[in-house]
Amino acid sequence: xxxxMSQPSGSSEAIAPQPFKSKWASRYRGAVVSDLDPPAxxxxxxSDPIGLALQEAFEREYTHLTIVDGTTRALLGYISIPHLQQxxxxxxxxxxxxxxxxxTSFQRKxxxxxxxxxxxxxxxxxxxxxxxxxxxxxxxxxxxxDDRRRFVLGVATAADxxxxxxxxxx
Numbered sequence: 001x002x003x004x005m006s007q008p009s010g011s012s013e014a015i016a017p018q019p020f021k022s023k024w025a026s027r028y029r030g031a032v033v034s035d036l037d038p039p040a041x042x043x044x045x046x047s048d049p050i051g052l053a054l055q056e057a058f059e060r061e062y063t064h065l066t067i068v069d070g071t072t073r074a075l076l077g078y079i080s081i082p083h084l085q086q087x088x089x090x091x092x093x094x095x096x097x098x099x100x101x102x103x104t105s106f107q108r109k110x111x112x113x114x115x116x117x118x119x120x121x122x123x124x125x126x127x128x129x130x131x132x133x134x135x136x137x138x139x140x141x142x143x144x145x146d147d148r149r150r151f152v153l154g155v156a157t158a159a160d161x162x163x164x165x166x167x168x169x170x
Contacts, residue, residue, distance in 0.1 A: 022123045024161075027168040033125055034118035036164050038144055038154035044099055045070040050084060051095030057081045064141045066152050067103045075143065075152055077105040115149055116142040122161065129158045 022028070042056055043066045053065055058081075067077045084102055087093035093102045114133045116125060131138045144154040 022126050024126065024165045025123055027165050027170060028122040029168075031122045031164070032118065033116060033120045033122065033142075033144055033156055035122070036156055036160050038156045038160060041066050041144070041152040041154045043068040043073075043075075043152055044079075046076060046098060046100035046103065048099050049095060050088070050093055050097050050099055050102055053079055053099055054081065054084065054088075054095065062155070063157060064155050066143055066155065067099060068152065073151070075106065075145075077103045078141075078143070079103045080140075113149075114142075115147075116144050116156065117147050118144060118153065119147070120144075122164070125156065126161060129161065 039060065039062070042060060042062060044053055044056070046067055047070065057063070057065055063081050065079050065081070066075060067079060068075055079099060079102060084093065087102055088095065114128055116128060125142060127133065128142055129139050139158075141155050141157045143152055144156055145152055
């Protein structure tokens with residue numbers, strides 16, 4: 001977890017970093033990512049057309065699709081359907097273009113990868129969404145993988161977590 005040390009003006013004492021505090025911890029009660037019941041991942045290849053991504057996402061009501069290498073199945077990145085729609089509306093992308101022209105590639109070098117598995121506690125997933133693992137940069141979704149990070153199992157979104165909390169009594 002990354003925390004920023006700051007000093008109040010006129011003082012030489014550092015303020016201790018504050019650990020992430022879950023706003024919904026009392027409702028999780030030991031729940032893990034698999035309790036969200038995330039739908040199975042739909043992964044496409046970089047060479048697939050953008051139109052296919054839109055069609056598949058709309059049929060399943062997905063907001064994000066993972067992009068994998070067609071041969072090795074290695075996770076390469078993702079495509080955000082709302083962002084893709086904006087690109088098409090603005091003329092920056094066309095349905096016949098390859099997904100690789102519009103996808104967001106994962107940065108593997110120099111960055112710590114946060115593994116989210118079916119057994120990840122929801123407090124940790126919430127911290128991930130709130131940016132506790134990324135220097136305060138909030139995340140919209142998490143790719144759920146197996147323990148060895150070899151297979152994409154699903155995608156969990158911040159909205160999925162909020163819906164789970166709404167269904168749980170206090």
